[in-house]
Amino acid sequence: MSFIMNNKVANKLFEIADLLELKGSQFKPRAYRRAAQNIVNSSTDIIESYENDKLQEIEGVGESIASKVREIIETGSLEYLEDLRKQFPEGLQEMMDIQGLGPKSLMKLYKELNIKNIEELEKAAKNKKIREIEGFGEKSEKNILKNINMYKKFQERFLLGNILPIAKKIESKLSELEEVERINLAGSIRRMKETIGDVDILIISTNPDKVMDYFTGLEEVERVVSKGHTRSTIITANKLSIDLRVVEAKSYGSALQYFTGSKEHNIKLRSIALDKNWKLSEYGLIDKDSMDTIASEQEKDIYSSLELDYIEPELREDRGEIEAAREGKLPQLIKIEDIQGDLHIHTKWSEGSNSIEEMAQAAKKKGYKYLAICDHAETLQVASGLTSEEIRTQMKEINQVNKNIEGITILSGIEANIDSEGNIDVKKKILKDLDVVLASVHSGFKSSEKKMTDRIINAMHNDYIHILGHPTGRMLNKREPYSVNLKKVFEAAEDLGIILEINAFPERLDLNDVNCKNAKNYDLLMCINTDSHHVEHLRFMEYGIATARRGWLEPKNVANTLDLKELRKLL
DNA sequence: GCCGTTTTCGGCCCGACTGTTTTCAGTCG
Numbered sequence: 001m002s003f004i005m006n007n008k009v010a011n012k013l014f015e016i017a018d019l020l021e022l023k024g025s026q027f028k029p030r031a032y033r034r035a036a037q038n039i040v041n042s043s044t045d046i047i048e049s050y051e052n053d054k055l056q057e058i059e060g061v062g063e064s065i066a067s068k069v070r071e072i073i074e075t076g077s078l079e080y081l082e083d084l085r086k087q088f089p090e091g092l093q094e095m096m097d098i099q100g101l102g103p104k105s106l107m108k109l110y111k112e113l114n115i116k117n118i119e120e121l122e123k124a125a126k127n128k129k130i131r132e133i134e135g136f137g138e139k140s141e142k143n144i145l146k147n148i149n150m151y152k153k154f155q156e157r158f159l160l161g162n163i164l165p166i167a168k169k170i171e172s173k174l175s176e177l178e179e180v181e182r183i184n185l186a187g188s189i190r191r192m193k194e195t196i197g198d199v200d201i202l203i204i205s206t207n208p209d210k211v212m213d214y215f216t217g218l219e220e221v222e223r224v225v226s227k228g229h230t231r232s233t234i235i236t237a238n239k240l241s242i243d244l245r246v247v248e249a250k251s252y253g254s255a256l257q258y259f260t261g262s263k264e265h266n267i268k269l270r271s272i273a274l275d276k277n278w279k280l281s282e283y284g285l286i287d288k289d290s291m292d293t294i295a296s297e298q299e300k301d302i303y304s305s306l307e308l309d310y311i312e313p314e315l316r317e318d319r320g321e322i323e324a325a326r327e328g329k330l331p332q333l334i335k336i337e338d339i340q341g342d343l344h345i346h347t348k349w350s351e352g353s354n355s356i357e358e359m360a361q362a363a364k365k366k367g368y369k370y371l372a373i374c375d376h377a378e379t380l381q382v383a384s385g386l387t388s389e390e391i392r393t394q395m396k397e398i399n400q401v402n403k404n405i406e407g408i409t410i411l412s413g414i415e416a417n418i419d420s421e422g423n424i425d426v427k428k429k430i431l432k433d434l435d436v437v438l439a440s441v442h443s444g445f446k447s448s449e450k451k452m453t454d455r456i457i458n459a460m461h462n463d464y465i466h467i468l469g470h471p472t473g474r475m476l477n478k479r480e481p482y483s484v485n486l487k488k489v490f491e492a493a494e495d496l497g498i499i500l501e502i503n504a505f506p507e508r509l510d511l512n513d514v515n516c517k518n519a520k521n522y523d524l525l526m527c528i529n530t531d532s533h534h535v536e537h538l539r540f541m542e543y544g545i546a547t548a549r550r551g552w553l554e555p556k557n558v559a560n561t562l563d564l565k566e567l568r569k570l571l
Numbered sequence: 572g573c574c575g576t577t578t579t580c581g582g583c584c585c586g587a588c589t590g591t592t593t594t595c596a597g598t599c600g
Contacts, residue, residue, distance in 0.1 A: 020572095027583060031572035062573050100589090102598050135597090139590060187600085200600085226588055231600095233588090243600080245587095258585090263600070270584045275576085281585050 003045045004483070009072050010036040012081055013065070018093055019084040021103040035060035037264060039069075041319045043518050045487075047073065091117025099147040100140075108133065122148050146223075153239055156477045157195035161506025161543050163240065164189065167199045170220065170242065177214055179207040181249065186259035190313045192546035194509045195476060198241035200259050208246035215244050251283045253298040258282040264318035265311075272306050272322070314549040319517065333549045338561040339541060341370035341408075343436055343467065344415065344501065344529030349394050350375035350385055353534040356394075356401050356410065362535040364408040370564050372436040373398060374413035379425040385417070388430055395433070409564055411435035415469060420444050420451075422458025424465070431464035436571060438501065438529075440469030441482070449483040456484060457492045466571050467527060468493070470503040470510040478507065486515060493524040499559050502528045502551075504544025505537070516551020525570075527559040 013036035017029040038059045039046055049055050050073050055066040072078050088110075095106055095118055109115040112133050113124050121144065124130050130141040167189055175183045180203050184190070187200030205211045212232050216224045225233040231245050247255040258266060258281065266280075273280040277288050284296030285305055295301035300310045308325035312333055315321040324330045345359050346352035352359075356373055363371040375394070376385035386394065395412045402410050413436030416424045424431070424439055431437055439459050447455065460468060471489060472481035493500055500519060503510050511519060511526070519526060528544035530537055548558060555561040559570060 025572095028572050030583070034573080060573065064572060100598065104597060135591065137591060143590090198600090228588055231587060259600085261600080263584095267584060274584080279585075283586085 003042075003047075005073060006039050006042060006046045009046055009069055010039045012072055012078055013039070013068075015093070016081055016084060018096055019081075019088060022088055022092060022096075022107055023084075024103070024107070031060065032065070035065050037318075041317070041514070043514075043521070089116035091120075094118060095121060098144075098151045100143055101147070105136075108135065118148060118151075150235075150239070157197050158240060159476055159506045160189070160192060160194055160196055160546070161540065163196045163199065164542075166236075166238075166240065167201075167242075170199075170218070171201060173218065174201065174203065174211070174215065174244075177211060179205045179210045179214075181205055182252065184256055186245075186256060187243070187261060190260045191262065191316055192314050192543075192550065194512065194543075194547065198243060200243045200245070202252075202256055202259050203244065203246045204249045204252050205246050206248070211246050212244070245282075247282065249297070251296045253300070254280070254284040254296040254302055255282045257299045257302050260313050260316060262317050265316040265322070268318055268322050269302075269306060272308075276306075312549065314546060315552065317550070319514075331552045331554050334545060334553050334555050334558055334561065336542060336545045338555045338558070339368070339528065339545070340563055340567070341368045341372070341560050342530050342532070342538065342541065343372040343411075343413070343527055343560055344374050344438055344469065344503070344531045345371055346375050346415075346531070346533045347373055349373075349390070351533060356397055357404070358535055359532065359538075360401055360405055360408060360410050362538055364405065366538060366541075368408055370409045370411055370567065372411040372413040372438075374415040374436060374438050377414050377416045377425045379417050379419065385425070386414070388427055391426070391430055391434075413438060415440060416465070417442050418455060418459040420447070420455060422455040422461075424459060424462055428464065431462075434464075435568075436467065437465050438467040438469045439465045440501075441473055445473055445479065445482045447482065449485055452482050453485040453488050456489060460489075460492050460496050460498045465498060467499045467501055467529075469501045469529075470508050470531075471500055472510050472512075472515070474508070474510055474512075476507045476509070481510070486518070490519050490522045490524065493519075494522045498524070500524065500526045502526055502544050502547055503531050504528055504540040504542075504547070505531045506540060506543055509543060509547045511547070511551070513547050513550035516548055516553055520552055520557055525559045526553065526557055529560070 013032045017032035021029045055061055055069055068078055068080060092106055095101060113129055115121050115124055125141050125144045130136050131138050167185055171183055171185055174180055182204040184202045186202045188196050189199055203211055208229050212227055216227055216232055216234055220236045221234045222237045223235045225235060233243050235241050245259060270280045273285060278294060279286050279288055285294040285302055287294060295305040303310050309328055309330050311321050311325050347354060347356050347359055360371055378385045378387050398410050398412045412434050414426055414434055416426045416439045418439050418441045472484060474481035500511060528548055530540040532538050
């Protein structure tokens with residue numbers, strides 16, 4: 001949920017963890033990070049927990065952190081953090097994001113060379129000052145320079161939609177190698193996270209050295225960061241870091257589990273293993289006394305040995321999935337095959353690239369039973385929105401296409417624009433003749449939370465609107481979500497029967513995973529749309545499905561799993 | 572700093588790789 005205070009509090013706790021790490025504390029940073037992570041993942045507004053005096057019910061929050069949270073909520077700042085900040089120069093924190101430099105090295109550089117920020121670090125490395133310090137040498141000095149460059153070049157994470165095709169290509173190249181018995185993408189890409197820091201690939205092979213040689217010699221490789229018998233890391237020309245791990249067949253399951261993460265999910269699994277006096281690593285689930293292997297070949301055996309139902313990769317974020325797996329309460333996640341059609345498609349009529357017929361043929365090829373053409377309406381001139389007359393003409397063309405194509409039904413629709421008051425830029429006499437009316441916000445993103453929420457809810461009261469498009473307006477790496485009270489939007493959707501969109505466009509994925517999971521608590525429906533502007537974009541459905549799965553959604557939560565007859569009834 | 576079927580103290584996830592060392596500390600995932 002866009003619980004602003006949750007993020008605000010968590011960021012402060014994360015910062016404390018970083019600073020305590022610089023101080024050399026061993027365990028406190030972990031405690032602060034754990035608390036912060038749980039606050040971010042929580043589906044409860046922390047203000048609510050605060051008001052009901054339930055802060056300590058949040059996992060990882062004890063007496064001390066709870067009192068700090070109270071101080072942040074009451075005063076907006078935290079004296080403890082202010083004091084910590086004063087103990088270190090500002091630039092030190094930023095330097096922690098440079099690869100290869102951790103708190104120990106940074107403090108040493110600060111104490112010995114008075115290096116306080118990235119510029120000073122770069123200068124010292126260039127002047128060959130760093131190699132003079134004990135524990136550092138020529139190589140580490142050169143690495144520091146390389147990693148400063150790397151840090152400057154890509155501070156943003158990659159979009160899943162951009163990286164998945166590249167990762168799959170490299171996966172298929174590696175799979176051609178004779179020595180590769182089995183290969184899997186792992187890490188955040190297997191969990192289908194909306195953004196990806198790097199790509200993890202797992203391979204079974206009895207000849208790891210050959211595989212590593214081939215991998216580090218791929219034409220995509222710009223730099224080999226490290227190369228070993230079980231693990232190597234390369235960086236491609238487009239600055240994507242790829243990790244390859246090679247394991248034996250007998251530890252395939254535990255390795256896949258381990259390298260898929262998330263880190264938080266794995267830490268919790270390991271502590272469950274520890275309770276049984278077992279240890280869990282990439283080599284298996286192993287009894288600490290006898291050193292017998294309890295499970296290792298199959299991923300599902302790891303979970304069942306820990307008395308958990310199998311947890312799909314998309315759920316592995318420590319957002320309650322482990323508890324649900326223990327109680328047999330995991331959701332039956334939606335699959336791409338459940339999708340019967342796409343309800344948000346653009347064509348040449350507005351800013352799309354293809355005709356209605358071309359989009360229809362491409363959708364039919366995907367096995368869809370229906371497709372809603374929702375071009376922009378009048379006021380969105382930047383996207384050459386349609387006038388009333390044009391909408392009428394387009395409806396006639398849609399009728400014609402429906403006569404020409406069998407097996408799929410094209411629905412006439414519109415993506416109406418919600419103006420600053422919550423009015424819609426299409427006349428009611430047109431709206432009533434359209435099959436699908438989707439409404440979304442395209443301007444005035446900086447309104448206050450109250451104004452934005454009122455505006456959206458006003459629009460939702462329009463009798464003809466079926467779907468609220470990309471409900472938070474965020475664009476990954478580009479634009480923050482607008483401030484809108486989603487709780488109120490969910491309540492309104494429940495009352496008014498409005499469907500909430502999961503926009504599958506790779507930079508939108510809006511609603512996002514966490515918001516989907518929260519929306520699931522209401523009696524409402526969502527739908528997964530690609531917002532395609534080109535026939536090629538229809539494949540984005542995969543990312544919308546991933547978001548829905550990460551948001552715990554089941555087919556019954558999603559309107560476009562319905563067949564055409566049921567969908568028409570619903571609309 | 573948190574937590575508890577080892578419950579108010581004493582633990583806290585685990586292993587690979589690198590670069591500096593000559594047996595290991597730091598960092599990463």
